Amino acid sequence: MTESDPRQELDRFELREADPYHFELDRREFLGAGLLLTLFVAPEAAAQGSGIEARLHLGEDGTVTVLSGKIEEGQGARAEIAMAAAEELGVTLAEVRVVLGDTGRVPNDGITAGSRTTPSTIPAVRRACAAARSILTQSGHKSYAEMAKSGAKIAGSTPENVALKPVPEWRILGKSQPRPDSEGLVTGEHKFPSDIRRPGMLYGAVLRPPSYGAKLESLDLAPARKMAGVVAVRDGEFAGCAAPTSFEARQAVEAMGGGARWSSSKSATSSENLYEYLKRHQGRVRDNLKGEPAAAAGKRLKAEYRCAYIQHAPMEPRAAVAEWEDGRLTVWTGTSNPFSVRDALARAFSLNPALVRVFVPDFGGGFGGKHTGEAAIEAARLAKEAGKPVSLRWTRAEEFAWAYFRPAALIEVEAALEGGRITGWDFANFNSGAAALESPYRLAHTRHRYVECESPLRPGSYRALASTANNFAREAFMDELAAEAGQDPLEFRLAHLENERIRAVLEAAAERFGWRKRVAEKRPGRGVGLACGTEKNSVVAACAEVEIDAKTGAVRLVEIVQAYECGKILNPGNLRQQVEGCILMGLGAALRERIEFAGGQVTNGSFARYRVPRFADVPKIELVLLDRPDLEPIGAGETPILVVAPAMANAYFHATGQRARTLPLAAETAQVRRG
């Protein structure tokens, strides 16, 4: 045997089970001529077939392609992955291509959610690329292209304990880098899922029930089928049409929908009686009791906070194109979860998942709202009926009614206060979730509960999950306690805070804002407030100034200074965008966003009635981004949203002397005015 005999390679892998990498050499040509490396980056888990897998393709043309199951929805994953790869491979950004979210080619990285790309995918990509680099060095080839051309004879030993580039040696990571291929975004050439076109493609439309829970009792498809070029289908509760244009598809659905009979299902629950409903429909309780908060000495205070149902409302509504060919199904759609959508399609059509391929083109926003594949399944059902590819794009009204919502929250909190310190703490979240439920403050006797409730609207994840509601209630209540104790809200928090990282952002925000001076000033119609918080291991604090309109009582955010720390910063430009995005999205939820519903229908499902932030709402924003090269990088697309609402509510109190305990504040302040 010669040294480069592939059989010898095989033996080597079998002998060295403890090796952290497992290579599968494959010269599949789908990425052009070259060498495909599959590396398992968590050896223990890989043994059970669940390791983090990284795939790299070394092209003979000199490009290196990273294949990842992550997706790009505007959060910056594509740039971050390209940067990590280029850094460790020792090539330029221009030489790296990133293929995302194609279940036919990429490893299953799970869902893109929970800010996991930065702490989990990025290290995997870096390790895989560092391994490739070390293979290159040992191979004696001058470039990856040359190594790929050499016929994939990887000789020598595989790298053990491959070293990642230390921060001081970074050339690409740690500096602002643009999103790869962003030119297509300004020329209109980039194809979002709703822009995909296939030969012979039809456009779809779906018949929706008149209210939640209504069941289709009878439907005559004939009025739709009479129309030229229209395909109509009913399959159980699903009914829809496909036609040469979406205009005709909508007309066809209207034509058949007029005669449809529905079982009526008129729910009496509405956004008006929502919180009473939640209280009356409790389920399982998660209860974490430490010490005896009920017996804590001191003065007891109690408050109740409420957060409305809100919606992500990404600019691109759900969309999918589905195509069947020889029993195989291919779908292009916008989802954070390509493999779970693939599996959902396989279940829906009783297919082997290997016969389903899901492509996720970089899509138009999600914010936690596109974890599912409704449009994909609907498009696939229409395409099956039509025998042609079908594009289904949800309308904005459908998105408002049939996507899922950030669950409403009812939060009850009670504390005991003695000698200016909290002696007992009892916090209960009803309905919205347990994220950031536990207090980051140093507290002796605590009880934290999450009470599941029957949700009248379809609940789902949303940027930072329930931590927005929990942090809003906690930070607003901390302010109430500080006032009761006669202390400055900043000092009161610091006195209860041990976490050095939270202290650091809190002090940084206060310092930049000029908190100590500004909180002492009293200006008519103006107030300042602050808040801090932590979730998913990053920490954030903000100081805000609001202005209250003397006539209408309307609240406006005038200025916000936000300090944020998420470990070592990978892409400062993108981080800034994510933090600003969180602030402005948080502003919408704090101020105006609220899903109104009654009789099983959303009653404000349009941008005219559900008001999202606009240019005119943008306050003066100042960011203090603390870089911690000594800490691992942490995902930053969610946590910065945590502090906007409580800082504003606290500023509202500072301005008016009234507590605002309900989000959105606009609803609260209107009530305060009414009476």
Added chain:
Amino acid sequence: MPVYRFTVNGRPHSVDAPASRPLLEVLREDLDLTGTKYGCGEGQCRACTVLIDGRPSASCVTPVRNAAGRNVTTIEGLAGAGGLTPVQRAFLEQQAFQCGYCTPGMVLGAAALLERTPSPSEEQIREGLNGHICRCTGYPRIVEAVQLAARLSKEAKSDD
């Protein structure tokens, strides 16, 4: 069905369509110009902005009949032989997008704004673009990009 004739990005087209069919859908589905986006269909978000005879218009609420005899410019037709326009270059330079779905509409809205007001103040930019929604929301960057675009346009003009 009636036939409507109009120019899109300098090329004449005739389209056979019901009078009330939105121009947005004709552009995207009949003319394969998918750069123009649907965001709401109600004239509220301006993702669907096109220029009709130079004026920014919401193509989702513009029936195709209203385009008859007009010159329509979509994002695909904005850059001419000279390459990307100053607004496009500025958006790229500032990376004034996250998901980028609002970008084509923003770019056209900004181009029209700079046509009317070549040196807008920050206030004028916000006012001028207030009809556009960026849910991501990149408003601060977009304002910076429009300011940069104003400078780039001036340089381009003085080079002529």
